[in-house]
Amino acid sequence: MAATTPNWLRRSGTALGCVLILAWCLLPVVWIISLSFKSQIAITNGSPGFFPASGDFAGWANYRDVWDNDQFRRAIFNSIGISLIATLLSVAIATLAAYAIARLEFRGKKLVLSMALAFAMFPVVSLVGPLFDMWRTIGLYDSWPGLIIPYMSFTLPLAIWTLSAFFREIPWEMEQAAQVDGATSWQAFRRVIVPLAAPGVFTAAILTFFFAWNDFVFGISLTSTENARPIPASLSFFVGSDPFNRPASLLAAGAVISTIPIIVIVLLFQRKIVAGLTSGAVKG
Amino acid sequence: MKNIVKKYGDGFPAVNDVSIDVADGEFVILVGPSGCGKSTLLRMIVGLEDITSGDMVIGGKRVNDLAPRDRNLAMVFQNYALYPHLTVYENIAFPLRLAKVDDATVDAKVREASKTLELDEHLDRKPGNLSGGQRQRVAMGRAIVRDADAFLFDEPLSNLDAKLRGQMRTEIARLQKRLGITTVYVTHDQTEAMTLGDRVAVLKRGVLQQLATPRELYEKPVNLFVAGFIGSPPMNFLPATVEGPTVTLPFGTVQLPEERARMVADAVERLGVSGPLIAGIRPEHFEDASVLDTERGGSTFRAQVDVVEWLGNQAYAYLPFEAPDEVTEQLAQLERDLDGESLRTQVVVSLDASSGVTAGDEAEIWIDTSSMHLFDPASGANLTVG
Ligand SMILES: Nc1ncnc2c1ncn2[C@@H]1O[C@H](COP(=O)(O)OP(=O)(O)O)[C@@H](O)[C@H]1O
Ligand SMILES: [Mg+2]
Numbered sequence: 001m002a003a004t005t006p007n008w009l010r011r012s013g014t015a016l017g018c019v020l021i022l023a024w025c026l027l028p029v030v031w032i033i034s035l036s037f038k039s040q041i042a043i044t045n046g047s048p049g050f051f052p053a054s055g056d057f058a059g060w061a062n063y064r065d066v067w068d069n070d071q072f073r074r075a076i077f078n079s080i081g082i083s084l085i086a087t088l089l090s091v092a093i094a095t096l097a098a099y100a101i102a103r104l105e106f107r108g109k110k111l112v113l114s115m116a117l118a119f120a121m122f123p124v125v126s127l128v129g130p131l132f133d134m135w136r137t138i139g140l141y142d143s144w145p146g147l148i149i150p151y152m153s154f155t156l157p158l159a160i161w162t163l164s165a166f167f168r169e170i171p172w173e174m175e176q177a178a179q180v181d182g183a184t185s186w187q188a189f190r191r192v193i194v195p196l197a198a199p200g201v202f203t204a205a206i207l208t209f210f211f212a213w214n215d216f217v218f219g220i221s222l223t224s225t226e227n228a229r230p231i232p233a234s235l236s237f238f239v240g241s242d243p244f245n246r247p248a249s250l251l252a253a254g255a256v257i258s259t260i261p262i263i264v265i266v267l268l269f270q271r272k273i274v275a276g277l278t279s280g281a282v283k284g
Numbered sequence: 285m286k287n288i289v290k291k292y293g294d295g296f297p298a299v300n301d302v303s304i305d306v307a308d309g310e311f312v313i314l315v316g317p318s319g320c321g322k323s324t325l326l327r328m329i330v331g332l333e334d335i336t337s338g339d340m341v342i343g344g345k346r347v348n349d350l351a352p353r354d355r356n357l358a359m360v361f362q363n364y365a366l367y368p369h370l371t372v373y374e375n376i377a378f379p380l381r382l383a384k385v386d387d388a389t390v391d392a393k394v395r396e397a398s399k400t401l402e403l404d405e406h407l408d409r410k411p412g413n414l415s416g417g418q419r420q421r422v423a424m425g426r427a428i429v430r431d432a433d434a435f436l437f438d439e440p441l442s443n444l445d446a447k448l449r450g451q452m453r454t455e456i457a458r459l460q461k462r463l464g465i466t467t468v469y470v471t472h473d474q475t476e477a478m479t480l481g482d483r484v485a486v487l488k489r490g491v492l493q494q495l496a497t498p499r500e501l502y503e504k505p506v507n508l509f510v511a512g513f514i515g516s517p518p519m520n521f522l523p524a525t526v527e528g529p530t531v532t533l534p535f536g537t538v539q540l541p542e543e544r545a546r547m548v549a550d551a552v553e554r555l556g557v558s559g560p561l562i563a564g565i566r567p568e569h570f571e572d573a574s575v576l577d578t579e580r581g582g583s584t585f586r587a588q589v590d591v592v593e594w595l596g597n598q599a600y601a602y603l604p605f606e607a608p609d610e611v612t613e614q615l616a617q618l619e620r621d622l623d624g625e626s627l628r629t630q631v632v633v634s635l636d637a638s639s640g641v642t643a644g645d646e647a648e649i650w651i652d653t654s655s656m657h658l659f660d661p662a663s664g665a666n667l668t669v670g
Contacts, residue, residue: 176332177365179352181379181426195369 036062036252043248062253072254074226075234080261082144082230083212086151090208091201093152094159099189101160102167103175113164116157124154128221135222142224150222151212158211159204166200167193202269209265231258298324300490301338306434306468311460313481314470317513317622321490322470323362326436329468330359343433353382358427359436363443364419366411366426372398373407376425383430397425400459417448421455428459434466441476453479474514478502486510488621503655508664511564511657512622517600520631521618523611524563524658526552531656533563534605535631538583541654544668548658551667557660560611561667564657567600570633572641573648582652589645590630594637601641603631603649614661 034051035043039058066072101109131150132141140146170193178188194201219233229237235254238247299321306312314322327333328340331352340348347355358379366375374381376397380390398404401421411419420440427435440456441449457480460467471477477484478498486493486501486509494506505511511519525532529545540548551557573584593600607615607629615629633649641647658667 171363171365173361173363173365174367176352177359177361177426178367178378179332180330180357180359182353182382182430184351184353187382192367196367198369 032252032255035249036256038249040247040249058249062249063257066250066254066257069238071226071234072238075229075231076258076261078144078226078228078234079213079230079232079258082147082151082228083209085144086148086155086212087205087208089148090152090155090159091205094156094163094204095194095197095201097156098160098163099167099193101164113161116160119153120157120161122154124215124217128217131218132221141222142227144228146222147212147215147218147228147230150218151208151215155208155211158207162204162207163197163200166197166203170196206266206269210262213262298490299328299487302485302487302490302492303338304485304492304495306466309464309466311457311467311469311480311482313477313484314468314487315474315477315484315513316472316487316493318472319489320487322472322487323438324490325487326359326438326468326470330357330436331355356433357436358430358432358434360420360423360427360438360440362439364411364423366419366422368410368412371408371410372403372414372422372425375411375422376403376429378426379430393429394425397429400428401425416444417452420444420452424456424459428463432465434468435460437467437469439471440469441471442473456480475516478514486513504666504669505564505657506666506669508562508564508618508659508666509621511659511666512618515566517567517632517634518622519564519566519657520633521615521659522563522565522605522631523607524561526561526658531563531653531658533585534607535587535603535649536585538585538651538653538656540656544654544656548667551660551665555660555663555665555667557662557667560608560661562611562614562659562661564659564666565631565651566655567632567634569652569655570631570635571650571652572635572639573650575636575639576650582650582654584648584650586646586648587631589641589643589647592635592641592643596637598637599635599639599641601633601635601647603633605629605631611661618664 037058039061042058097112100106101113127150135141135146140149174192174196175188178192179185183191213230214232215230216232216236219230220236223229223233226234231254235251235258238251238254302325304312314325316322324333328335329342331347331350331354335348339346342355342357367378370378373394376394377390380393385393394407395404398407401424403418403421403425406414406418406422411422414422420443423440437456441452444452453476456469460480469476469480478501481498483495484498484501485495488509494501494510496504501510501514505514505519508521512521522533526540526545526548528549529540529542531538531540548561552561587603587605589601590604591602593602612629635641656668659665660667
């Protein structure tokens with residue numbers, strides 16, 4: 001089959017496929033960017049073109065307006081803080097847990113792993129109701145920890161599974177060599193194992209950050225004020241100056257801004273995710 | 285090391301009642317086919333494996349319960365176990381950094397080690413970009429940089445190609461002689477064992493067979509296993525019936541020297557051996573009778589030559605023979621122990637290069653009976669060593 005297909009046909013087929021998939025994925029993104037540059041009036045009047053018609057172009061006005069909005073700035077701050085803390089805690093705990101799971105024999109190891117998986121499979125909405133009640137009683141409602149904790153309960157299992165797979169890949173000898181060289185278990189872990197598992201750690205960090213950043217259900221149900229409301233929830237409350245006319249172009253600008261941290265994080269971390277870092281450790 | 289026993293979780297005795305006393309500055313080799321417990325034994329010395337019973341004593345101190353880092357031993361792993369995220373320099377410096385040595389001393393020591401091992405131009409590279417031989421030297425650098433009480437090597441050369449292996453072997457020998465550090469070296473390669481060791485310990489399925497100098501192992505193996513393991517090409521084993529000094533081999537009868545015959549007779553009586561024995565003769569103790577100018581001790585016999593391999597400096601001839609079943613069984617078992625492929629019942633003889641014997645000839649072969657060993661088929665014990 002493959003042998004009978006001409007080469008150029010196959011190659012242009014691949015290219016066409018790529019373009020289609022890209023268009024499919026990127027169209028909404030591009031569209032929202034286009035929206036964010038149109039003026040409010042243009043949108044209310046209906047502005048079907050991709051590029052703003054003459055006179056409809058708003059320049060950076062929408063961006064400036066969103067950014068000047070206190071509610072929005074506060075939400076960005078909440079989101080960044082909550083997501084970062086959830087990520088850090090989750091990765092730190094998961095690293096230790098995954099190491100134990102990969103290296104040590106202890107009773108209930110299988111149980112821990114399957115429980116973790118079970119938790120990760122729980123539908124988010126099923127937890128919202130009980131959490132709402134619990135948090136109100138304990139006083140965690142509408143606070144940062146009130147969001148960080150549920151985020152972690154979903155991201156930890158994922159991080160543990162990812163990381164324990166990474167740890168298992170690291171040859172035992174690395175650690176034993178370190179011990180013979182005079183390292184304590186902790187030193188061997190910190191100076192040899194963790195650097196070697198860095199790609200895994202960063203993968204887990206990105207996944208965790210995504211989850212926390214993109215969450216909407218917890219964000220909208222477990223907060224009531226700007227105290228802790230993260231960006232996805234905040235955008236849905238965003239009404240702008242005129243309560244009867246939802247400011248679509250402002251929202252679009254807000255959405256674009258809120259993806260920036262994600263892009264920054266991915267760019268920062270993806271350099272660290274260098275596959276095959278362990279190559280060269282062993283054999284000739 | 286005294287009466288070391290190691291049982292793994294599944295109750296399998298990987299090392300059984302091994303006692304080895306390694307003198308200061310000595311180079312001891314642990315050798316045996318793969319799976320015989322060499323690595324396990326080495327890892328017990330360094331502390332990576334718990335000791336089920338017995339005492340591990342280093343420098344007069346029992347170290348059974350000490351962590352690896354408290355034993356001050358340096359180990360080179362089979363796969364080197366270099367730290368891929370560190371440069372060569374930092375790899376070598378790693379033990380010093382852990383010991384909180386100050387930077388100036390670290391630098392001096394690392395540079396000294398790298399000079400010894402000719403790693404100077406690679407210090408800033410990562411192990412992943414080095415060749416096998418260079419990685420091997422980095423691993424050794426990491427071992428020699430700290431003044432450890434002993435070096436432990438676990439098959440350090442098995443990942444290198446044949447040429448490099450020869451070079452590194454000499455290198456290790458030179459290094460050890462120069463530093464004069466006690467060394468325990470694990471290998472499954474009998475050539476390495478013979479060339480490097482002051483003394484060699486041969487292990488079989490976790491049991492120590494013989495601990496002796498290479499020469500003694502070669503000339504006076506205590507049993508069939510050691511005899512078959514040491515030497516290349518390996519010793520030939522033939523069924524033999526002994527009556528006084530007369531030994532009947534499949535090719536004919538040969539005469540044992542008087543002293544050897546007496547030794548065998550004594551041993552047979554002492555151990556209560558009955559039935560046919562197994563004769564062990566190394567290839568070089570045969571010769572083409574026609575190239576021997578003067579009459580020497582020993583006997584000759586005639587045999588059909590199957591194949592001749594001429595190597596320039598010598599030739600190997602293969603002589604097939606018929607073996608009775610009871611002995612074949614024992615020899616097949618031995619071959620399995622030695623990790624070898626199934627043995628064809630043939631004798632390999634090493635001939636002088638000037639020998640004109642060709643395949644298909646019937647040749648007159650001389651045999652040096654004073655170097656012939658006789659083994660008890662049941663226990664494998666060598667009846668010709670005192
Ligand atoms: N962790 C382990 N658990 C159980 N058995 C083991 C373990 N490690 C090694 N063994 C067994 O112990 C024996 C000796 O192993 P080893 O010391 O690695 O042999 P080698 O002489 O080839 O280095 C082998 O038969 C192996 O199957
Ligand atoms: Mg081994």
